[in-house]
Amino acid sequence: KAGVTQTPRYLIKTRGQQVTLSCSPISGHRSVSWYQQTPGQGLQFLFEYFSETQRNKGNFPGRFSGRQFSNSRSEMNVSTLELGDSALYLCASNHGTTQSYNEQFFGPGTRLTVL
Amino acid sequence: SQKIEQNSEALNIQEGKTATLTCNYTNYSPAYLQWYRQDPGRGPVFLLLIRENEKEKRKERLKVTFDTTLKQSLFHITASQPADSATYLCALPFMDSSYKLIFGSGTRLLVRP
Numbered sequence: 116k117a118g119v120t121q122t123p124r125y126l127i128k129t130r131g132q133q134v135t136l137s138c139s140p141i142s143g144h145r146s147v148s149w150y151q152q153t154p155g156q157g158l159q160f161l162f163e164y165f166s167e168t169q170r171n172k173g174n175f176p177g178r179f180s181g182r183q184f185s186n187s188r189s190e191m192n193v194s195t196l197e198l199g200d201s202a203l204y205l206c207a208s209n210h211g212t213t214q215s216y217n218e219q220f221f222g223p224g225t226r227l228t229v230l
Numbered sequence: 231s232q233k234i235e236q237n238s239e240a241l242n243i244q245e246g247k248t249a250t251l252t253c254n255y256t257n258y259s260p261a262y263l264q265w266y267r268q269d270p271g272r273g274p275v276f277l278l279l280i281r282e283n284e285k286e287k288r289k290e291r292l293k294v295t296f297d298t299t300l301k302q303s304l305f306h307i308t309a310s311q312p313a314d315s316a317t318y319l320c321a322l323p324f325m326d327s328s329y330k331l332i333f334g335s336g337t338r339l340l341v342r343p
Contacts, residue, residue: 158319158333216264222273
């Protein structure tokens with residue numbers, strides 16, 4: 116099976132712009148979670164989608180949003196970018212049939228730089 | 231609030247020795263705990279999950295213990311190899327208004343040949 120894929124791998128934006136990141140989970144996985152990783156804050160949970168619905172949410176401002184499509188692919192959007200949004204954004208998938216985070220399969224991440 | 235602590239200093243050991251990494255948590259009682267490995271520029275890779283009713287779990291050269299009284303997990307790599315050099319993260323599920331997986335900051339392991 117192909118692993119989790121994320122596009123693009125690298126992105127440079129300027130403050131105030133918005134950005135959309137994409138994630139394709141492992142085939143058959145219905146749960147997709149997004150994380151932000153920075154040197155200062157580590158790996159932080161953004162949100163989780165299951166069957167096109169946001170099932171869980173972390174403590175990030177409303178500028179961070181996401182959605183999931185019927186084929187389980189997910190997108191994450193950040194509006195009005197700030198310098199502090201520079202980070203590695205990771206997507207992870209799992210079977211998700213129960214509300215459990217057993218064995219998360221992570222993608223390679225999208226490195227976002229905000230100038 | 232809940233907190234997960236991993237040693238922020240890198241652990242530097244000689245090839246062949248056993249590496250032991252620590253994960254301490256406070257203010258809650260997770261149903262399970264996970265360990266991941268992360269290489270630079272890549273996403274974390276799942277290694278092991280141990281449940282609250284399990285004291286120990288093994289997988290090849292890896293061993294994890296879970297002490298719910300001490301609120302601590304130990305992660306051991308026996309007969310370590312330079313290829314084991316990476317950052318190791320522990321993660322625990324947490325429920326407040328949402329159910330989420332919280333990660334520790336990770337400990338970097340360096341195995342010298």
